[in-house]
Amino acid sequence: MEMSQLPSPDKKGRLYIVGIGPGSVEQLTGAALKAIRASEYVIGSGTYLDMIASLLDGKRVIRSGMGREVERAHESLELSRESTVAVVSGGDPGIYGMAGIVLEVAEKMGIAANIEVIPGVTAASASAALLGSPLSGDYVSISLSDLLTPWDIIRKRLCLAFSMGVPVVLYNPRSRGRPGRFREAMELALKARPPGTPVGIVRNAYREGEQVIVTTLEKAAVSHDDVDMHTTVIVGGEESRIWRTGNGERIITPRGYHRKYEY
Numbered sequence: 001m002e003m004s005q006l007p008s009p010d011k012k013g014r015l016y017i018v019g020i021g022p023g024s025v026e027q028l029t030g031a032a033l034k035a036i037r038a039s040e041y042v043i044g045s046g047t048y049l050d051m052i053a054s055l056l057d058g059k060r061v062i063r064s065g066m067g068r069e070v071e072r073a074h075e076s077l078e079l080s081r082e083s084t085v086a087v088v089s090g091g092d093p094g095i096y097g098m099a100g101i102v103l104e105v106a107e108k109m110g111i112a113a114n115i116e117v118i119p120g121v122t123a124a125s126a127s128a129a130l131l132g133s134p135l136s137g138d139y140v141s142i143s144l145s146d147l148l149t150p151w152d153i154i155r156k157r158l159c160l161a162f163s164m165g166v167p168v169v170l171y172n173p174r175s176r177g178r179p180g181r182f183r184e185a186m187e188l189a190l191k192a193r194p195p196g197t198p199v200g201i202v203r204n205a206y207r208e209g210e211q212v213i214v215t216t217l218e219k220a221a222v223s224h225d226d227v228d229m230h231t232t233v234i235v236g237g238e239e240s241r242i243w244r245t246g247n248g249e250r251i252i253t254p255r256g257y258h259r260k261y262e263y
Contacts, residue, residue: 012082016085021206043062076102077111123171127205131212131250137254159191162189166238183221201214214248
């Protein structure tokens with residue numbers, strides 16, 4: 001259906017697709033806080049709702065489990081016909097989050113709802129901040145989850161990404177159902193990158209149990225105990241280096257200032 005053929009938006013309701021960032025309330029944007037406070041209904045997986053529990057007093061809260069994103073999309077759209085609704089998504093809703101499925105369902109249903117996507121701090125930028133500056137220029141992000149994308153396609157993308165020489169961010173790197181995928185990804189990286197390439201492993205960024213590890217590709221390829229679905233892994237690029245300071249190790253990926261300026 002062409003956009004011009006869609007029915008007029010129902011002004012009675014509104015739907016916010018809200019990115020809550022890493023999870024702590026302190027990491028929410030002002031716009032995200034405003035949208036949640038303005039909503040009558042707040043919908044999301046239990047994990048993300050628990051992270052913002054202090055904001056939910058007086059709200060009609062609808063909890064659902066992981067893997068029920070399509071159901072959440074339908075329910076939030078139906079409720080937004082008459083009410084103000086916030087469907088919450090971890091990180092940024094447009095990056096492996098709820099924005100895509102909600103908009104796809106709205107398009108298929110022919111609903112011209114009042115929908116607003118509220119951005120949030122995604123795992124790549126949250127993890128990069130804790131690691132120093134590993135993503136100063138171009139980089140690639142790839143999810144290792146094969147729930148929606150076949151592994152053959154992911155594998156091809158990994159090979160191409162590692163061959164580019166830029167940092168690569170790995171989302172959803174390892175789970176109980178696919179314990180060997182992260183190891184295979186590291187083996188593919190070793191075919192294109194030196195063994196001393198910096199690797200940053202960040203678990204529970206800005207959450208309870210936060211863990212930040214700076215290591216090398218060679219070591220990451222043989223040790224996977226610190227990697228799970230709560231982890232983001234950043235594999236450095238050709239120019240990335242480890243900066244060892246009195247406060248620990250950081251990763252720096254030069255953007256190119258050294259080629260143009262003296263400092």
